[in-house]
Amino acid sequence: MHRFDLLITGPTDSVLKLLLLPLLMLLAACGGASEPPRSEASPDTTAPAARDTARAERTINVLVLGNSLAAGYGLSPEEAFPAVLQRKVDSLGWPVRIINAGLSGETSSGGLRRIEWLLRERIDVLILELGANDGLRGIDPEVTRRNLQGIIDKVRARYPDADIILAGMQLPPNLGPDYTAAFRAIYPELARANNAHLIPFLLEGVGGVPELNQADGIHPTAEGQRIVAENVWRVLRPVLERQLSRPTRNAS
Numbered sequence: 001m002h003r004f005d006l007l008i009t010g011p012t013d014s015v016l017k018l019l020l021l022p023l024l025m026l027l028a029a030c031g032g033a034s035e036p037p038r039s040e041a042s043p044d045t046t047a048p049a050a051r052d053t054a055r056a057e058r059t060i061n062v063l064v065l066g067n068s069l070a071a072g073y074g075l076s077p078e079e080a081f082p083a084v085l086q087r088k089v090d091s092l093g094w095p096v097r098i099i100n101a102g103l104s105g106e107t108s109s110g111g112l113r114r115i116e117w118l119l120r121e122r123i124d125v126l127i128l129e130l131g132a133n134d135g136l137r138g139i140d141p142e143v144t145r146r147n148l149q150g151i152i153d154k155v156r157a158r159y160p161d162a163d164i165i166l167a168g169m170q171l172p173p174n175l176g177p178d179y180t181a182a183f184r185a186i187y188p189e190l191a192r193a194n195n196a197h198l199i200p201f202l203l204e205g206v207g208g209v210p211e212l213n214q215a216d217g218i219h220p221t222a223e224g225q226r227i228v229a230e231n232v233w234r235v236l237r238p239v240l241e242r243q244l245s246r247p248t249r250n251a252s
Contacts, residue, residue: 059095060243061122062236065111065151066129066167069202070102072225074214079222084229085236096240107133108147115151119158125239126155127232129167129202131186138175141182145190152194163239164196167232169203199235202228 064070064082072080082100089096101118103110111130128151134144148166155162168187171180191198203220205227206212212224220228 059097060124061097062125063099063123064127066102067106068104071104073104073219081225081229108144112147112150115154125163127165132169135171135183145186166191167199167202197235
């Protein structure tokens with residue numbers, strides 16, 4: 001079993017608290033009713049060949065580069081969605097290590113500055129969970145797009161076989177229809193342009209649901225984080241299964 005790694009956490013800033021409140025009001029309309037979290041320890045018998053092959057090979061490293069959602073603000077590190085994902089892969093006996101590089105208040109520019117340091121360790125899968133703070137601060141969507149593309153380019157330059165997963169986000173309508181539409185389009189367009197995988201909306205089933213958010217109305221509770229983990233897992237699992245089924249993987 002592999003330990004869960006938390007690289008960076010930090011307190012959220014007041015700007016994020018003030019700006020994210022209207023986002024949750026929007027998400028209440030677009031997120032719909034939440035689904036109960038599925039058990040992270042439920043028995044699973046699929047992909048036995050992949051598991052057998054993987055046991056003889058090195059660990060797959062999954063880097064989660066994100067903001068306060070990944071950092072698990074207000075919760076213990078073990079309750080944040082990256083830790084939930086770690087327990088899922090451990091329950092399957094897969095040699096996968098989830099590396100949490102979530103930082104509260106992080107923007108796409110900050111992620112671009114940090115990625116070089118993070119790439120000192122081999123990355124097999126990148127979950128890119130950044131951009132929401134850019135939008136809430138009114139940053140030009142083209143700047144966000146360039147920063148996210150820059151992160152993808154740096155990862156692919158260092159580890160060409162790495163899988164990229166983009167976590168899509170949405171913005172409140174008070175920023176204007178043109179701005180919110182341009183922001184929303186960033187994630188599917190980058191996914192298509194880079195042959196990357198897309199989580200359509202990271203907070204699906206959580207945003208705007210009071211009982212799934214903490215008292216600040218902003219950050220998910222432990223139960224909300226488990227639902228976020230399910231949203232990620234639906235995309236991450238098949239990516240890991242393909243990686244585990246590869247007969248060999250370069251060690252560089």
